[in-house]
Amino acid sequence: MFENLDQTQLIYAGTFAVSVAAALWIVATQFVDRSEQTRRMKAVAIERDKIRIRERERMTKTQEKVNLRSAPKVYMKQIVEQFNLGKWLGTDTAKANLTMAGYRSNNAEYAFLFFRLVTPITMMLVSALYVFAILNLKQPPIVKLGIVIFATFLGIKAPEIFLSNQITKRQASIRRAFPDALDLLLICVESGMSVENAFRKVSTEIGSQSIALAEEFALTTAELSYLPVRRQAYENLGTRTGLEGVRAICTAMIQAEKYGTPVGTALRVLAQENRDERMNAAEKKAAALPPKLTVPMILFFLPVLFAVILTPALCQVFQWK
Numbered sequence: 629m630f631e632n633l634d635q636t637q638l639i640y641a642g643t644f645a646v647s648v649a650a651a652l653w654i655v656a657t658q659f660v661d662r663s664e665q666t667r668r669m670k671a672v673a674i675e676r677d678k679i680r681i682r683e684r685e686r687m688t689k690t691q692e693k694v695n696l697r698s699a700p701k702v703y704m705k706q707i708v709e710q711f712n713l714g715k716w717l718g719t720d721t722a723k724a725n726l727t728m729a730g731y732r733s734n735n736a737e738y739a740f741l742f743f744r745l746v747t748p749i750t751m752m753l754v755s756a757l758y759v760f761a762i763l764n765l766k767q768p769p770i771v772k773l774g775i776v777i778f779a780t781f782l783g784i785k786a787p788e789i790f791l792s793n794q795i796t797k798r799q800a801s802i803r804r805a806f807p808d809a810l811d812l813l814l815i816c817v818e819s820g821m822s823v824e825n826a827f828r829k830v831s832t833e834i835g836s837q838s839i840a841l842a843e844e845f846a847l848t849t850a851e852l853s854y855l856p857v858r859r860q861a862y863e864n865l866g867t868r869t870g871l872e873g874v875r876a877i878c879t880a881m882i883q884a885e886k887y888g889t890p891v892g893t894a895l896r897v898l899a900q901e902n903r904d905e906r907m908n909a910a911e912k913k914a915a916a917l918p919p920k921l922t923v924p925m926i927l928f929f930l931p932v933l934f935a936v937i938l939t940p941a942l943c944q945v946f947q948w949k
């Protein structure tokens with residue numbers, strides 16, 4: 629079996645099977661109503677109930693602790709606690725990054741530490757088995773060892789890369805819908821709504837554009853309702869998103885709460901700034917498009933264009949000869 633794994637036909641057949649399975653899965657998912665917004669908003673409602681329970685228990689000063697998060701998987705928790713991975717593999721920014729990526733439960737933290745341990749070991753074993761036993765490369769042992777070390781390094785960085793990609797996607801979604809959310813928030817505030825009701829209304833309306841932003845606004849509504857210090861709710865919103873525009877809004881809301889300044893004026897100015905920033909980002913991408921298209925045009929468009937133009941002329945020349 630190991631001797632047949634490096635055959636070209638077998639590799640092509642495996643690649644074709646994976647491609648067909650992926651295509652079938654993509655087609656099948658189009659007929660399934662995933663309703664991501666509904667699922668995430670239900671999770672926000674559960675989180676709001678948990679915050680209410682926590683604050684009620686804190687105010688009554690009961691000794692009973694309330695479990696606010698879903699319990700992590702048993703084997704992950706046992707491995708993390710047995711090897712003390714929080715000390716060896718945990719970082720100061722890991723929990724903040726998990727929050728910015730949208731993973732706020734203890735389960736996410738245990739899973740992140742678990743995969744930081746398991747992924748490099750798995751990559752090392754798989755690469756060593758493939759390089760030394762299956763593929764049987766005609767290379768010096770130092771080259772094979774270098775390939776195994778490189779695969780292990782990729783396994784170490786894989787959880788961090790995944791988390792970074794999730795943060796980037798979530799922030800891009802929030803950044804794209806945030807100016808519109810500020811406009812809606814300004815309309816709600818100037819119409820006479822309280823800040824809590826304004827955040828609640830905007831969270832229901834902005835979900836069609838950004839589920840992540842709707843989720844953050846809903847959590848901010850819950851924290852404004854139940855936290856003893858409203859400043860903390862705004863600071864938590866800025867920390868969870870990690871965006872400067874959101875932090876500026878939170879600072880303006882904190883100052884309005886502290887000094888009694890009009891919230892509508894600050895929201896109007898910041899909404900205009902965010903719209904201008906979004907337009908500048910779009911113009912920057914548009915300006916960078918021609919240089920990016922230069923290489924594809926040279927490699928793909930020009931040869932085809934020359935073939936279409938020159939082929940009739942060459943046919944006539946050879947026919948005339």
